Amino acid sequence: MSKPINANPRRTLTLRDVSEASGVSEMTVSRVLRGRVDVAEPTRIRVREAARALGYVPNKIAGALASQRVNLVGVIIPSLSNMVFPEVLTGVSEILDNTGLQPVVGVTNYSPEREERVLYEMLSWRPSGVILAGLEHTDAARAMLAQAGIPVVEIMDIDGAPVDSAVGISHRRAGRQMAEAIIAAGYRNIAFLGTMMPDDHRARKRLEGFEEALSKAGLALVDREFYSGGSALLKGREMTEAVLTRSPKVDFLYYSNDMIGAGGLLYCLHKGLDVPGRVGLAGFNGVELLDGLPIKLATMDACRLEIGRRAAEIIAGKRAVEGQGEVIELFPTLQTGDTIR
Amino acid sequence: MSKPINANPRRTLTLRDVSEASGVSEMTVSRVLRGRVDVAEPTRIRVREAARALGYVPNKIAGALASQRVNLVGVIIPSLSNMVFPEVLTGVSEILDNTGLQPVVGVTNYSPEREERVLYEMLSWRPSGVILAGLEHTDAARAMLAQAGIPVVEIMDIDGAPVDSAVGISHRRAGRQMAEAIIAAGYRNIAFLGTMMPDDHRARKRLEGFEEALSKAGLALVDREFYSGGSALLKGREMTEAVLTRSPKVDFLYYSNDMIGAGGLLYCLHKGLDVPGRVGLAGFNGVELLDGLPIKLATMDACRLEIGRRAAEIIAGKRAVEGQGEVIELFPTLQTGDTIR
DNA sequence: CTTTCGACTGTTACCGCTAACATAGCGATC
DNA sequence: GATCGCTATGTTAGCGGTAACAGTCGAAAG
Numbered sequence: 001m002s003k004p005i006n007a008n009p010r011r012t013l014t015l016r017d018v019s020e021a022s023g024v025s026e027m028t029v030s031r032v033l034r035g036r037v038d039v040a041e042p043t044r045i046r047v048r049e050a051a052r053a054l055g056y057v058p059n060k061i062a063g064a065l066a067s068q069r070v071n072l073v074g075v076i077i078p079s080l081s082n083m084v085f086p087e088v089l090t091g092v093s094e095i096l097d098n099t100g101l102q103p104v105v106g107v108t109n110y111s112p113e114r115e116e117r118v119l120y121e122m123l124s125w126r127p128s129g130v131i132l133a134g135l136e137h138t139d140a141a142r143a144m145l146a147q148a149g150i151p152v153v154e155i156m157d158i159d160g161a162p163v164d165s166a167v168g169i170s171h172r173r174a175g176r177q178m179a180e181a182i183i184a185a186g187y188r189n190i191a192f193l194g195t196m197m198p199d200d201h202r203a204r205k206r207l208e209g210f211e212e213a214l215s216k217a218g219l220a221l222v223d224r225e226f227y228s229g230g231s232a233l234l235k236g237r238e239m240t241e242a243v244l245t246r247s248p249k250v251d252f253l254y255y256s257n258d259m260i261g262a263g264g265l266l267y268c269l270h271k272g273l274d275v276p277g278r279v280g281l282a283g284f285n286g287v288e289l290l291d292g293l294p295i296k297l298a299t300m301d302a303c304r305l306e307i308g309r310r311a312a313e314i315i316a317g318k319r320a321v322e323g324q325g326e327v328i329e330l331f332p333t334l335q336t337g338d339t340i341r
Numbered sequence: 342m343s344k345p346i347n348a349n350p351r352r353t354l355t356l357r358d359v360s361e362a363s364g365v366s367e368m369t370v371s372r373v374l375r376g377r378v379d380v381a382e383p384t385r386i387r388v389r390e391a392a393r394a395l396g397y398v399p400n401k402i403a404g405a406l407a408s409q410r411v412n413l414v415g416v417i418i419p420s421l422s423n424m425v426f427p428e429v430l431t432g433v434s435e436i437l438d439n440t441g442l443q444p445v446v447g448v449t450n451y452s453p454e455r456e457e458r459v460l461y462e463m464l465s466w467r468p469s470g471v472i473l474a475g476l477e478h479t480d481a482a483r484a485m486l487a488q489a490g491i492p493v494v495e496i497m498d499i500d501g502a503p504v505d506s507a508v509g510i511s512h513r514r515a516g517r518q519m520a521e522a523i524i525a526a527g528y529r530n531i532a533f534l535g536t537m538m539p540d541d542h543r544a545r546k547r548l549e550g551f552e553e554a555l556s557k558a559g560l561a562l563v564d565r566e567f568y569s570g571g572s573a574l575l576k577g578r579e580m581t582e583a584v585l586t587r588s589p590k591v592d593f594l595y596y597s598n599d600m601i602g603a604g605g606l607l608y609c610l611h612k613g614l615d616v617p618g619r620v621g622l623a624g625f626n627g628v629e630l631l632d633g634l635p636i637k638l639a640t641m642d643a644c645r646l647e648i649g650r651r652a653a654e655i656i657a658g659k660r661a662v663e664g665q666g667e668v669i670e671l672f673p674t675l676q677t678g679d680t681i682r
Numbered sequence: 683c684t685t686t687c688g689a690c691t692g693t694t695a696c697c698g699c700t701a702a703c704a705t706a707g708c709g710a711t712c
Numbered sequence: 713g714a715t716c717g718c719t720a721t722g723t724t725a726g727c728g729g730t731a732a733c734a735g736t737c738g739a740a741a742g
Contacts, residue, residue, distance in 0.1 A: 012467075012490060014728060025692050030730065040690060055488045060465040061406045062728030065697045069730095070402070080430065086421040093448075102462060105446050107434075121443060124401040126353075147396045149353060233633025263633045266607075270635045292574025292604045294611045355698060366722050371700065381720060403698030406727045410700095 091308020194256025236263020432649020516550030535597025577604020
C-alpha cells in the first residue's frame with residue numbers, strides 16, 4: 001500500500017523498466033534488444049529509444065542462465081609480458097570479432113596450479129570454448145576440460161596428446177632444424193642460453209630437439225646458462241658475457257627466446273665481436289622487436305598470429321561438441337638474419 | 342514414469358546431482374562449496390568428496406544471478422603489446438588476489454568506440470567495479486559508468502575530471518619536468534618524436550607540458566616526427582635518422598615512449614654519435630627493457646605497478662558505492678640515465 | 683462473410699543457484 | 713520437565729532473462 005515510491009531512485013534497471021517505459025511486454029523488449037527480426041519496425045524504434053533513454057544495459061547473467069548460452073571463450077596463457085601471447089590474442093580476437101564470441105583472458109605465470117585455478121574459475125562461467133597454451137596440465141585440469149562438454153583447443157605445441165584439438169608447431173622439430181642450420185654453417189662449439197624451465201615445456205622441447213640434432217652430428221653443447229625473472233634483455237647480456245668469459249672457444253649462442261638473444265647480440269656488438277664470424281647467434285619466436293636491432297638476429301617465427309586465428313576458428317566452427325578434435329601443425333620458417341654466417 | 346535413465350549420460354552437473362550423491366539438500370551442498378562455516382565437519386567432507394568424484398564445477402552464472410554478486414572487476418586498457426599495461430595488470434592482480442575478486446581484461450586499441458563497446462559488454466556482466474585507462478571517453482561511455490552504480494577508477498592520468506575515482510600521474514607535469522631538465526643540461530635544439538596521437542591523450546598531454554616549458558624558456562621545438570603502427574624499435578630508428586638528417590643542428594631528441602627512444606639510441610650508437618655530448622635523448626615510461634641497453638636511456642617511470650595496485654585497492658575497499666571518488670596523484674621520478682649530459 | 687494464414691506480441695515455466703526464513707535436534711538452564 | 717538457545721539442515725521464493733508455445737488481428741482467400 002504505502003510502498004515507498006522512488007525509495008530506490010537508481011535501482012538497477014531491468015527489462016521490466018524498459019517494458020513499462022515503452023508499453024510492450026518484456027518479451028518484446030528482449031526480442032528487440034537481441035536484434036531479432038520478428039518485431040514491427042515502429043515497436044522496435046519505441047523500444048530502442050526507451051532503452052537508450054533509460055540507459056538500460058541488459059543483464060547477461062540472467063540471459064545466459066535462461067538461454068544456456070554464453071558468448072565467452074576462455075583463453076588461458078602463461079604470461080602477458082613477453083610479446084608472444086599478446087600476438088596470439090590478436091589472432092584470436094580477429095576471428096572471434098565476427099562471431100559474437102568474446103575472448104576472456106586468464107594468466108597462469110607458468111604455474112600448473114595457477115592454471116588449474118584459472119581454468120576452474122573460467123569453467124564456472126560456462127564458456128562456449130577454451131583455448132589454452134600447452135599440452136601439459138594437471139590431472140584435475142585435464143579432467144575438467146574433458147568433462148566440460150565444450151570445444152577445447154590447446155595451442156602453441158603439438159608434441160604430445162591433446163585433450164581435444166590442438167594448433168601449434170613442433171618445438172622439438174624447431175630445435176632440431178635450428179641445430180642443423182647452425183651445424184651446416186660450420187659452427188662447432190655451441191652454447192645454449194635460456195630460461196630455467198621447470199614449466200616452460202616448449203623451451204624444453206626445443207632444447208631437446210636441438211641437442212638431439214647435435215648429437216646426431218657427433219656434437220654436444222659446449223656450455224649452457226639459465227636464468228629466471230628480470231629483464232630478459234639484460235639477462236641476455238649478462239648470460240652472454242658469462243658464457244663467453246667462461247668458455248672462450250664458444251662460437252655459437254643459441255637462445256631460448258628472442259629477447260635474451262637481442263640482449264646477447266647487443267652485448268656482442270658493443271664488445272666489437274665479429275658477428276657472425278667470430279660468434280653466431282640465434283633466438284626463437286620472430287618477435288617484431290628484432291626489426292629494430294642494428295643487425296638482424298637469426299630466429300624462427302612461432303606462427304603466433306596464425307595459431308591464434310586457427311584456434312579461434314576451431315572454437316567458432318565447432319558449435320557441436322562431438323567429433324574428434326583435430327590437430328593442426330604449423331611450420332615455422334627459419335630466418336637466418338645476419339647472425340649466422 | 343519411463344523417464345529415460347541415463348538418456349543424457351553427461352548432461353551438465355548441477356547442485357542437485359551433488360546433493361543426491363551425498364544425501365543432503367542442495368542448500369547444504371551450496372554452503373559447503375562456498376566454504377561457509379556453519380556445516381558439520383562430517384557432512385562437509387561427504388559433500389566435498391561427492392563433488393570431487395563427480396567433477397562438479399559450480400555454475401557462477403546461476404550463483405551470481407541469485408546472490409546479485411559478481412566477483413569480477415573489469416579492466417579496460419588500450420593495448421597489450423607495449424609493456425606498460427601488462428605491468429598495470431600485474432599490480433591489479435597482486436591486490437585482487439587476496440580479495441576473491443577477479444580481473445577481466447578488455448582491450449580498446451586506443452579507439453573510443455571500441456572502448457564504449459567493450460565497456461557495454463563488461464557492464465552487461467554486472468562486475469563489482471571497473472578500472473579503465475584515461476579520462477577521455479565517449480559521452481555514452483561516461484553515462485554508462487555513472488549509471489552503473491559500481492566503483493569506477495580511471496587510471497594513468499589525472500589531468501582532467503574523473504567520473505568517480507582516479508589514480509595516475511600528471512602527464513602535463515611530466516612533460517614539463519623533462520623539458521626543464523633538458524634545458525638545464527644546456528640543450529637548445531630540441532626535437533620531439535612520438536606517436537601520432539588522435540587518441541593517445543597522455544602522449545599529447547606530455548607534449549603539451551613539454552612545449553609549455555620550452556616556450557617559458559624562450560624555446561620552441563626545432564623539429565617533430567610522428568609515426569603509427571609497426572615495430573616501435575624500428576620506427577624509433579627510422580624517425581631518428583629522418584630527424585637528424587633533416588635537422589642536423591638538433592641536439593636533443595625527446596621520444597614519447599621508451600621503445601622508440603631505445604630504437605633511436607641504438608641508431609645513434611650504431612652511427613657512432615657522441616651520446617649525450619653531440620645529442621641527448623630521453624623517453625618515457627621507465628620500461629624494464631631499457632636495463633638491457635648498452636647505455637641507459639633517460640626516462641621517467643610512469644608508476645605503472647603502483648597505479649595498478651592503488652586502483653585495485655580502491656575497488657576492493659569500496660564495497661559501498663557512495664562517497665565521492667578519490668583522486669590519487671602519483672609522482673614519477675626522472676631518471677637521467679646516461680643520455681642527458 | 684467466414685476461414686486461413688502469417689506477422690506480431692504476450693504468457694508461462696523454467697535456467698541453477700542463494701537469501702531469508704523455518705525447522706529439527708539436543709544439551710544447558712532454571 | 714518445560715524453556716531457551718544453539719547448531720545444523722531444509723524449504724520457499726525469487727534473481728532477470730529467454731524458449732516455447734499461445735494468442736490476436738488484419739488481409740487475403742474461398
